[in-house]
Amino acid sequence: MSRKLIACAAMAEAGAWVDESALRDQAELILEAAAGFLAVHENQPFPVEPTEISLLFTDDGPMEELNARWRNMSKPTNVLSFPAFPLLPGDMPGPVLGDIVLARTTIEREAADLGKPTDHHLAHLLVHGFLHLLGYDHIEHDEAHEMESLESSILAELGLSDPYGEFQPE
Numbered sequence: 001m002s003r004k005l006i007a008c009a010a011m012a013e014a015g016a017w018v019d020e021s022a023l024r025d026q027a028e029l030i031l032e033a034a035a036g037f038l039a040v041h042e043n044q045p046f047p048v049e050p051t052e053i054s055l056l057f058t059d060d061g062p063m064e065e066l067n068a069r070w071r072n073m074s075k076p077t078n079v080l081s082f083p084a085f086p087l088l089p090g091d092m093p094g095p096v097l098g099d100i101v102l103a104r105t106t107i108e109r110e111a112a113d114l115g116k117p118t119d120h121h122l123a124h125l126l127v128h129g130f131l132h133l134l135g136y137d138h139i140e141h142d143e144a145h146e147m148e149s150l151e152s153s154i155l156a157e158l159g160l161s162d163p164y165g166e167f168q169p170e
Helices: 020-041 060-071 104-114 118-133 141-157
Strands: 006-012 051-058 079-083 096-103
Touching (some): 060 079, 060 096, 079 118, 104 118
Parallel strands (some): 051 096
16 A cells, blocks of 8 residues: 555543654554555555544543543543544545544553553554444444454554454453
8 A cells, every 4th residue: 555544643641651743653553554454455445635533642530531421431441432424344434534542551451461562452452443433343243253353464464463362352
């Protein structure tokens, strides 16, 4: 894939994150690889100009508030996705795809529990959130299998281990 598919804006609001430009660059590489994989292997269309994704890097307190407000769950979570517009897998995204929010403390704790580097787990969660923005879900068994297979394949392209190889998804 020679043309750029994704453009990211990043803000580090809370938590022990590295600087925003480094986070944006890292995330953009991961999401660009995911988009390229989907374009080639799933015939996912993308607009001529890169579709925009906003990334919010935060911590458990603000994430708990978002999770309570949008999902009625009063606890932090690792990643939340907010699509700009509803899409089904394979639909053409608009110029703005949506927002991905990530919670540092939860991600670090989960990475330690999984015995993985934090940046590998972060890559998985970025891909997971990105797939949600494109209309993938994991509520039904068949949908979960499809989404998890895509996550594993994309992470393999990035040289990262299969997140579902030893552990069941949450």
